[in-house]
Amino acid sequence: MSILVVGSVAFDTIATPSGRVTDILGGAATYFSLAASYFTEVRVVAVVGDDFTAENEAVFTKRGIDTRGIERTKGKSFRWGGRYLDNLNEAKTDFTELNVFEKFQPRIPKEYADTQFLFLANIHPSLQLAVRQEMNKVSLTGGDTMNFWIQGTPDELKQTLKSVDVLLINDTETKMLAAEKNLLRAANKVIALGPKALVVKHGEYGATIFFRENAFGVGSHPFRAPALPIDEVKDPTGAGDSFAGGFLGYIASQGEINREVLKRALFYGGVMGSFAVERFGTERLQQLSREEIDARFEIFRELTHLD
Amino acid sequence: MSILVVGSVAFDTIATPSGRVTDILGGAATYFSLAASYFTEVRVVAVVGDDFTAENEAVFTKRGIDTRGIERTKGKSFRWGGRYLDNLNEAKTDFTELNVFEKFQPRIPKEYADTQFLFLANIHPSLQLAVRQEMNKVSLTGGDTMNFWIQGTPDELKQTLKSVDVLLINDTETKMLAAEKNLLRAANKVIALGPKALVVKHGEYGATIFFRENAFGVGSHPFRAPALPIDEVKDPTGAGDSFAGGFLGYIASQGEINREVLKRALFYGGVMGSFAVERFGTERLQQLSREEIDARFEIFRELTHLD
Numbered sequence: 001m002s003i004l005v006v007g008s009v010a011f012d013t014i015a016t017p018s019g020r021v022t023d024i025l026g027g028a029a030t031y032f033s034l035a036a037s038y039f040t041e042v043r044v045v046a047v048v049g050d051d052f053t054a055e056n057e058a059v060f061t062k063r064g065i066d067t068r069g070i071e072r073t074k075g076k077s078f079r080w081g082g083r084y085l086d087n088l089n090e091a092k093t094d095f096t097e098l099n100v101f102e103k104f105q106p107r108i109p110k111e112y113a114d115t116q117f118l119f120l121a122n123i124h125p126s127l128q129l130a131v132r133q134e135m136n137k138v139s140l141t142g143g144d145t146m147n148f149w150i151q152g153t154p155d156e157l158k159q160t161l162k163s164v165d166v167l168l169i170n171d172t173e174t175k176m177l178a179a180e181k182n183l184l185r186a187a188n189k190v191i192a193l194g195p196k197a198l199v200v201k202h203g204e205y206g207a208t209i210f211f212r213e214n215a216f217g218v219g220s221h222p223f224r225a226p227a228l229p230i231d232e233v234k235d236p237t238g239a240g241d242s243f244a245g246g247f248l249g250y251i252a253s254q255g256e257i258n259r260e261v262l263k264r265a266l267f268y269g270g271v272m273g274s275f276a277v278e279r280f281g282t283e284r285l286q287q288l289s290r291e292e293i294d295a296r297f298e299i300f301r302e303l304t305h306l307d
Numbered sequence: 308m309s310i311l312v313v314g315s316v317a318f319d320t321i322a323t324p325s326g327r328v329t330d331i332l333g334g335a336a337t338y339f340s341l342a343a344s345y346f347t348e349v350r351v352v353a354v355v356g357d358d359f360t361a362e363n364e365a366v367f368t369k370r371g372i373d374t375r376g377i378e379r380t381k382g383k384s385f386r387w388g389g390r391y392l393d394n395l396n397e398a399k400t401d402f403t404e405l406n407v408f409e410k411f412q413p414r415i416p417k418e419y420a421d422t423q424f425l426f427l428a429n430i431h432p433s434l435q436l437a438v439r440q441e442m443n444k445v446s447l448t449g450g451d452t453m454n455f456w457i458q459g460t461p462d463e464l465k466q467t468l469k470s471v472d473v474l475l476i477n478d479t480e481t482k483m484l485a486a487e488k489n490l491l492r493a494a495n496k497v498i499a500l501g502p503k504a505l506v507v508k509h510g511e512y513g514a515t516i517f518f519r520e521n522a523f524g525v526g527s528h529p530f531r532a533p534a535l536p537i538d539e540v541k542d543p544t545g546a547g548d549s550f551a552g553g554f555l556g557y558i559a560s561q562g563e564i565n566r567e568v569l570k571r572a573l574f575y576g577g578v579m580g581s582f583a584v585e586r587f588g589t590e591r592l593q594q595l596s597r598e599e600i601d602a603r604f605e606i607f608r609e610l611t612h613l614d
Binding site for chain 1: 393488489490491492494509511512513515517528529530531532533536537538539540567570571574606608609610611612613614
């Protein structure tokens with residue numbers, strides 16, 4: 001099975017307690033596609049400037065990722081600068097230069113039309129909706145969003161959420177979107193907006209998936225996957241997109257979509273997030289093997305498994 | 308097997324988004340002993356004033372808890388007032404009246420001398436140490452502490468930690484005690500101070516147990532138990548002590564102490580904490596059945612269980 005991700009490819013300048021890097025390859029679509037590439041065929045739709053080099057592209061193609069949907073335009077690529085201080089769960093933005101990303105109009109190559117899975121990374125909800133409507137034959141659509149759209153374009157976002165099957169956001173975003181401080185009640189309110197399932201990412205405490213009643217299985221019991229305690233988080237950037245890549249990549253690799261598949265996918269999401277933060281940028285995600293991934297999946301499983 | 312808890316019996320005045328209560332029975336030893344009473348024989352050492360009624364005592368005795376170690380003195384019992392605002396994980400203290408608790412000198416009845424398990428609830432570390440030295444034949448000692456002692460009496464606390472087998476504290480306390488912001492590194496530093504295992508409570512995200520290398524089993528892999536998403540936390544007071552009561556009560560009920568027992572105990576801790584917060588004060592903990600507890604244990608197990 002194949003999965004299409006639509007989102008940003010960017011150059012990031014990052015400072016963490018472990019060090020600093022300048023203009024390294026990043027962006028939600030980059031992290032997502034690298035993480036998903038260990039599970040399934042991945043296709044990307046994004047826009048970059050003339051600063052995107054052959055070497056940058058090779059990061060994708062070496063992992064077998066289809067880059068025909070990465071559009072080149074004149075100008076500079078999206079650039080973001082930020083730092084993590086004491087709280088590694090929260091970035092302080094130093095600068096955001098949208099550059100060519102400001103006028104991003106996702107164009108889906110006709111070769112991508114048969115893609116079965118779709119991930120709408122964190123872009124304007126109206127662009128997400130346009131892509132979703134064009135890709136109206138997919139088996140499953142995952143989506144992301146952020147406080148900027150929740151507060152700035154709530155109507156457009158709610159329109160988009162009606163056609164997203166699984167939304168992946170964090171605790172703060174869930175509570176903000178639902179205008180509700182209790183997580184369980186907030187999750188139920190978000191699910192009432194459209195998604196069949198909601199994945200809430202808790203950073204170092206793992207993630208919970210909440211289900212609409214009888215979606216993908218019986219009942220609506222939530223399920224939790226842990227995160228592994230790590231002795232050094234070098235760079236948290238991209239952890240959420242790597243989580244989404246592991247989660248949806250694993251789902252796309254399976255013959256069917258049911259609760260058991262989604263539960264294991266939640267663990268694989270955590271696994272890919274845990275690899276991502278071990279090095280700056282996408283370094284660790286470029287050099288994994290499926291054996292390493294499955295070995296860590298077993299460690300995650302053992303972490304909460306009672307005999 | 309039996310377990311002795313030494314700590315506070317108090318009257319609490321609590322405000323949460325769900326309501327307010329005045330002068331209800333509380334205190335660490337109360338929550339702990341009620342939670343543990345569903346698993347094993349419980350004995351209490353505490354001090355109360357002449358405001359402690361027969362009705363208050365019946366809360367203990369109805370659950371079969373041995374109250375011969377609850378000393379009566381002239382004056383008022385310990386009283387605490389606090390409120391929980393948006394963040395249910397953190398209480399804002401309105402007042403603390405130590406009253407008879409100020410001069411608490413734990414006196415252990417001679418009938419308690421054969422107790423096999425010990426829990427040192429959150430009191431001055433020097434009092435904890437004195438009790439520990441007197442109860443020098445116990446199989447396992449659990450302990451609690453708080454920021455007040457970590458910052459105020461660090462030397463006494465470190466002395467006490469040398470003879471505590473399992474310390475149960477939260478994330479903030481762990482990082483403060485270790486002077487280290489990364490949880491895994493902080494946990495290892497705390498274990499180096501003496502405990503064979505450290506249980507870090509994450510509030511709504513569950514708890515993690517970290518082991519000293521080869522303590523209670525092979526290796527030092529941590530283990531995590533989830534917490535159940537709850538749609539209304541009425542009153543978080545006593546959740547941590549109820550957790551400790553479920554955790555140590557379950558251990559005391561088993562014939563041996565090994566990793567599998569400690570893992571299941573971590574789940575039982577979460578179970579008892581989840582019951583405690585459903586009602587104000589100890590109301591819910593007074594009226595449980597072992598069947599309800601085991602049914603919720605199964606829900607917790609399913610919450611993270613992969614087939």
